[in-house]
Amino acid sequence: MKTVRIFLLSWFVMLGGVGWAQALDIVWMQVQHRQYGRGQEFNRLGFGLTDGGGRYLADGGAVRRVELLAPGGRPLSLSKLTFAADVEIFGTYDAKNSRWRYTRTWQPESWFSANIAAALTPGRYVLKVTAADGATAESTFVFKRRVKLPVIDAATFRITPDGSGGLLWRWNVPDELGALSLTHRMRARAAVDIYRGGRAVAYFSVILPVHMGFVFVPRRVVEALNRKGDRFIFKVALETRDKNNRTYSRPAVIKAKLPSSGD
Numbered sequence: 001m002k003t004v005r006i007f008l009l010s011w012f013v014m015l016g017g018v019g020w021a022q023a024l025d026i027v028w029m030q031v032q033h034r035q036y037g038r039g040q041e042f043n044r045l046g047f048g049l050t051d052g053g054g055r056y057l058a059d060g061g062a063v064r065r066v067e068l069l070a071p072g073g074r075p076l077s078l079s080k081l082t083f084a085a086d087v088e089i090f091g092t093y094d095a096k097n098s099r100w101r102y103t104r105t106w107q108p109e110s111w112f113s114a115n116i117a118a119a120l121t122p123g124r125y126v127l128k129v130t131a132a133d134g135a136t137a138e139s140t141f142v143f144k145r146r147v148k149l150p151v152i153d154a155a156t157f158r159i160t161p162d163g164s165g166g167l168l169w170r171w172n173v174p175d176e177l178g179a180l181s182l183t184h185r186m187r188a189r190a191a192v193d194i195y196r197g198g199r200a201v202a203y204f205s206v207i208l209p210v211h212m213g214f215v216f217v218p219r220r221v222v223e224a225l226n227r228k229g230d231r232f233i234f235k236v237a238l239e240t241r242d243k244n245n246r247t248y249s250r251p252a253v254i255k256a257k258l259p260s261s262g263d
Helices: 002-022 218-230
Strands: 025-035 041-050 064-069 083-092 097-100 107-117 125-131 137-142 158-161 167-170 186-195 199-208 214-217 229-238 245-247 252-254
Touching: 025 125, 041 064, 041 125, 064 107, 083 218, 097 214, 125 199, 186 245, 199 214, 199 218, 218 252
Parallel strands: 025 245, 083 199
Antiparallel strands: 025 041, 041 107, 064 125, 083 097, 083 107, 125 137, 158 167, 167 214, 186 199, 186 229, 229 245, 229 252
Protein backbone atom coordinates (compact mmCIF):
# COMPACT_ATOMS: atom_id res chain seq x y z
CA MET A 1 0.00 0.00 0.00
CA LYS A 2 2.86 2.37 0.78
CA THR A 3 4.27 1.84 -2.71
CA VAL A 4 0.85 2.52 -4.24
CA ARG A 5 0.48 5.77 -2.25
CA ILE A 6 3.92 6.96 -3.34
CA PHE A 7 3.06 6.16 -6.96
CA LEU A 8 -0.25 8.00 -6.77
CA LEU A 9 1.36 11.01 -5.09
CA SER A 10 4.03 11.15 -7.79
CA TRP A 11 1.34 10.89 -10.48
CA PHE A 12 -0.66 13.81 -9.01
CA VAL A 13 2.49 15.92 -8.78
CA MET A 14 3.22 15.17 -12.41
CA LEU A 15 -0.32 16.08 -13.40
CA GLY A 16 -0.04 19.33 -11.48
CA GLY A 17 3.16 20.21 -13.29
CA VAL A 18 1.63 19.44 -16.67
CA GLY A 19 -1.47 21.45 -15.83
CA TRP A 20 0.59 24.48 -14.87
CA ALA A 21 2.58 24.22 -18.06
CA GLN A 22 -0.61 24.30 -20.09
CA ALA A 23 -1.90 27.35 -18.17
CA LEU A 24 0.64 29.90 -19.46
CA ASP A 25 -1.28 32.12 -21.90
CA ILE A 26 -0.26 34.87 -24.31
CA VAL A 27 -3.29 37.14 -23.96
CA TRP A 28 -2.14 39.70 -26.51
CA MET A 29 0.69 40.08 -28.99
CA GLN A 30 1.78 42.83 -31.40
CA VAL A 31 4.41 43.12 -34.10
CA GLN A 32 4.43 46.82 -34.83
CA HIS A 33 6.29 49.65 -36.52
CA ARG A 34 6.66 52.63 -34.17
CA GLN A 35 7.72 56.22 -34.66
CA TYR A 36 8.31 58.66 -31.80
CA GLY A 37 8.02 62.43 -31.55
CA ARG A 38 11.79 62.82 -31.17
CA GLY A 39 12.35 61.03 -34.51
CA GLN A 40 13.24 57.50 -33.40
CA GLU A 41 11.74 54.56 -35.30
CA PHE A 42 11.62 50.91 -34.17
CA ASN A 43 10.02 47.63 -35.07
CA ARG A 44 8.64 46.37 -31.77
CA LEU A 45 7.44 43.06 -30.37
CA GLY A 46 5.07 43.35 -27.41
CA PHE A 47 3.03 40.75 -25.54
CA GLY A 48 1.25 40.05 -22.27
CA LEU A 49 1.28 36.78 -20.29
CA THR A 50 -1.19 35.42 -17.75
CA ASP A 51 -1.08 32.41 -15.45
CA GLY A 52 -3.71 29.71 -15.03
CA GLY A 53 -5.89 32.02 -12.96
CA GLY A 54 -6.00 34.71 -15.66
CA ARG A 55 -3.65 36.99 -13.70
CA TYR A 56 -0.95 38.97 -15.48
CA LEU A 57 2.54 37.80 -14.50
CA ALA A 58 4.09 39.89 -11.73
CA ASP A 59 7.69 38.78 -12.33
CA GLY A 60 9.58 39.20 -15.58
CA GLY A 61 12.06 36.55 -14.41
CA ALA A 62 9.37 33.94 -14.96
CA VAL A 63 10.25 33.95 -18.69
CA ARG A 64 13.35 32.02 -19.76
CA ARG A 65 13.22 32.22 -23.56
CA VAL A 66 11.37 34.19 -26.25
CA GLU A 67 11.52 33.35 -29.93
CA LEU A 68 9.91 35.30 -32.78
CA LEU A 69 9.64 33.66 -36.19
CA ALA A 70 9.19 35.70 -39.37
CA PRO A 71 6.78 34.63 -42.12
CA GLY A 72 8.34 31.47 -43.53
CA GLY A 73 9.77 30.38 -40.16
CA ARG A 74 13.06 32.32 -39.96
CA PRO A 75 14.05 33.23 -36.34
CA LEU A 76 14.43 36.99 -35.85
CA SER A 77 17.05 38.71 -33.75
CA LEU A 78 15.58 40.57 -30.75
CA SER A 79 17.01 43.13 -28.37
CA LYS A 80 17.09 42.41 -24.64
CA LEU A 81 13.62 41.55 -23.38
CA THR A 82 12.15 44.15 -21.02
CA PHE A 83 9.36 43.69 -18.49
CA ALA A 84 7.08 46.25 -16.85
CA ALA A 85 4.05 46.09 -14.56
CA ASP A 86 1.63 48.64 -13.14
CA VAL A 87 -2.02 49.30 -12.38
CA GLU A 88 -4.23 50.98 -14.97
CA ILE A 89 -7.48 52.84 -15.57
CA PHE A 90 -8.88 52.69 -19.11
CA GLY A 91 -11.36 54.89 -20.93
CA THR A 92 -13.16 54.96 -24.26
CA TYR A 93 -15.36 57.39 -26.13
CA ASP A 94 -18.78 55.92 -26.95
CA ALA A 95 -19.49 57.67 -30.25
CA LYS A 96 -22.97 56.17 -30.56
CA ASN A 97 -24.14 57.74 -27.28
CA SER A 98 -21.61 60.62 -27.14
CA ARG A 99 -20.32 59.51 -23.75
CA TRP A 100 -16.95 58.99 -22.10
CA ARG A 101 -16.67 55.68 -20.25
CA TYR A 102 -13.99 54.77 -17.70
CA THR A 103 -13.23 51.72 -15.61
CA ARG A 104 -14.11 52.18 -11.93
CA THR A 105 -11.05 50.59 -10.34
CA TRP A 106 -7.33 50.19 -10.97
CA GLN A 107 -6.54 46.99 -12.87
CA PRO A 108 -3.15 45.23 -12.70
CA GLU A 109 -1.33 44.57 -15.96
CA SER A 110 2.15 43.63 -17.11
CA TRP A 111 3.86 43.29 -20.46
CA PHE A 112 7.08 42.26 -22.21
CA SER A 113 8.72 44.03 -25.13
CA ALA A 114 11.78 43.88 -27.38
CA ASN A 115 12.94 45.61 -30.55
CA ILE A 116 13.12 43.55 -33.73
CA ALA A 117 16.41 43.87 -35.61
CA ALA A 118 14.89 43.41 -39.07
CA ALA A 119 12.47 45.05 -41.47
CA LEU A 120 8.88 43.84 -41.13
CA THR A 121 7.52 41.96 -44.12
CA PRO A 122 3.83 41.18 -44.56
CA GLY A 123 2.74 37.79 -43.22
CA ARG A 124 2.17 35.73 -40.09
CA TYR A 125 4.65 36.06 -37.20
CA VAL A 126 4.89 33.30 -34.60
CA LEU A 127 5.80 34.00 -30.97
CA LYS A 128 7.07 31.17 -28.76
CA VAL A 129 7.55 31.77 -25.03
CA THR A 130 9.19 29.37 -22.55
CA ALA A 131 8.83 30.00 -18.82
CA ALA A 132 11.56 29.33 -16.26
CA ASP A 133 9.87 26.09 -15.19
CA GLY A 134 9.45 24.82 -18.75
CA ALA A 135 5.87 25.96 -19.39
CA THR A 136 5.35 27.08 -23.00
CA ALA A 137 2.93 29.23 -24.93
CA GLU A 138 2.58 30.18 -28.58
CA SER A 139 0.69 32.87 -30.47
CA THR A 140 0.59 34.45 -33.93
CA PHE A 141 0.17 37.96 -35.30
CA VAL A 142 -0.44 39.04 -38.89
CA PHE A 143 1.50 42.09 -40.06
CA LYS A 144 -0.24 43.50 -43.13
CA ARG A 145 1.60 46.61 -44.22
CA ARG A 146 3.58 49.65 -43.19
CA VAL A 147 1.52 52.87 -43.10
CA LYS A 148 3.08 56.28 -42.58
CA LEU A 149 1.07 58.04 -39.87
CA PRO A 150 1.52 61.65 -38.73
CA VAL A 151 2.81 62.51 -35.26
CA ILE A 152 0.68 64.61 -32.92
CA ASP A 153 2.47 67.84 -31.98
CA ALA A 154 2.80 67.99 -28.18
CA ALA A 155 3.36 71.74 -28.41
CA THR A 156 -0.39 72.02 -29.11
CA PHE A 157 -1.40 70.25 -25.86
CA ARG A 158 -3.74 72.32 -23.67
CA ILE A 159 -4.54 70.73 -20.29
CA THR A 160 -7.07 72.74 -18.28
CA PRO A 161 -9.77 72.29 -15.59
CA ASP A 162 -13.32 72.03 -16.95
CA GLY A 163 -15.06 73.94 -14.12
CA SER A 164 -16.50 70.90 -12.30
CA GLY A 165 -13.36 69.20 -11.03
CA GLY A 166 -12.71 67.38 -14.29
CA LEU A 167 -10.01 67.94 -16.88
CA LEU A 168 -9.99 68.85 -20.58
CA TRP A 169 -6.98 67.79 -22.65
CA ARG A 170 -6.88 69.20 -26.19
CA TRP A 171 -4.46 69.01 -29.12
CA ASN A 172 -4.37 69.93 -32.81
CA VAL A 173 -5.40 67.19 -35.26
CA PRO A 174 -3.00 66.92 -38.26
CA ASP A 175 -4.65 67.81 -41.58
CA GLU A 176 -3.34 64.67 -43.30
CA LEU A 177 -5.48 62.44 -41.06
CA GLY A 178 -8.51 63.43 -43.15
CA ALA A 179 -7.21 61.74 -46.28
CA LEU A 180 -5.70 58.79 -44.39
CA SER A 181 -9.00 58.01 -42.67
CA LEU A 182 -10.57 57.33 -46.09
CA THR A 183 -8.21 54.42 -46.76
CA HIS A 184 -7.14 53.18 -43.30
CA ARG A 185 -9.03 52.34 -40.13
CA MET A 186 -7.32 54.24 -37.31
CA ARG A 187 -7.77 55.32 -33.72
CA ALA A 188 -6.08 57.59 -31.19
CA ARG A 189 -4.89 56.76 -27.68
CA ALA A 190 -4.40 59.55 -25.17
CA ALA A 191 -2.25 58.23 -22.33
CA VAL A 192 -0.66 59.38 -19.09
CA ASP A 193 2.29 57.62 -17.43
CA ILE A 194 1.99 58.18 -13.69
CA TYR A 195 5.07 58.43 -11.44
CA ARG A 196 5.57 58.73 -7.69
CA GLY A 197 8.97 59.37 -6.17
CA GLY A 198 10.62 58.93 -9.56
CA ARG A 199 9.13 55.47 -10.15
CA ALA A 200 6.44 54.53 -12.68
CA VAL A 201 3.45 53.28 -10.67
CA ALA A 202 0.35 53.53 -12.85
CA TYR A 203 -1.03 54.23 -16.31
CA PHE A 204 -4.13 55.95 -17.69
CA SER A 205 -5.34 55.78 -21.29
CA VAL A 206 -8.36 56.65 -23.39
CA ILE A 207 -9.25 55.29 -26.85
CA LEU A 208 -11.00 57.74 -29.15
CA PRO A 209 -11.54 58.58 -32.85
CA VAL A 210 -8.52 60.23 -34.47
CA HIS A 211 -10.50 63.29 -35.61
CA MET A 212 -11.66 64.37 -32.12
CA GLY A 213 -8.53 66.03 -30.76
CA PHE A 214 -9.62 66.18 -27.12
CA VAL A 215 -10.31 64.08 -24.03
CA PHE A 216 -12.62 64.76 -21.10
CA VAL A 217 -11.48 63.26 -17.78
CA PRO A 218 -14.19 63.35 -15.07
CA ARG A 219 -13.49 64.51 -11.54
CA ARG A 220 -13.45 61.02 -9.97
CA VAL A 221 -10.75 59.90 -12.43
CA VAL A 222 -8.68 63.06 -11.93
CA GLU A 223 -8.81 62.48 -8.17
CA ALA A 224 -7.79 58.83 -8.63
CA LEU A 225 -4.79 59.88 -10.74
CA ASN A 226 -3.73 62.54 -8.22
CA ARG A 227 -3.87 60.00 -5.39
CA LYS A 228 -1.51 57.75 -7.32
CA GLY A 229 1.17 60.10 -8.52
CA ASP A 230 3.17 63.30 -8.22
CA ARG A 231 4.46 63.45 -11.81
CA PHE A 232 2.43 62.88 -14.99
CA ILE A 233 3.69 62.33 -18.54
CA PHE A 234 1.10 63.05 -21.25
CA LYS A 235 1.34 61.68 -24.79
CA VAL A 236 -0.98 60.90 -27.70
CA ALA A 237 -0.54 57.93 -30.01
CA LEU A 238 -2.09 57.33 -33.41
CA GLU A 239 -2.38 53.76 -34.62
CA THR A 240 -3.94 51.65 -37.33
CA ARG A 241 -6.66 49.44 -35.84
CA ASP A 242 -4.80 46.32 -36.91
CA LYS A 243 -2.02 47.40 -34.48
CA ASN A 244 0.56 47.27 -37.29
CA ASN A 245 1.58 50.93 -37.06
CA ARG A 246 1.78 53.49 -34.25
CA THR A 247 3.20 57.00 -33.74
CA TYR A 248 3.76 58.82 -30.43
CA SER A 249 3.85 62.52 -29.69
CA ARG A 250 6.67 63.95 -27.65
CA PRO A 251 5.86 63.67 -23.95
CA ALA A 252 4.51 66.63 -21.99
CA VAL A 253 5.23 66.58 -18.25
CA ILE A 254 3.28 67.92 -15.28
CA LYS A 255 5.49 67.77 -12.17
CA ALA A 256 2.74 68.35 -9.62
CA LYS A 257 -0.86 67.37 -9.04
CA LEU A 258 -3.12 67.57 -12.08
CA PRO A 259 -5.03 70.85 -12.29
CA SER A 260 -8.60 70.68 -11.01
CA SER A 261 -11.15 73.42 -10.41
CA GLY A 262 -12.43 71.29 -7.57
CA ASP A 263 -9.26 71.93 -5.51
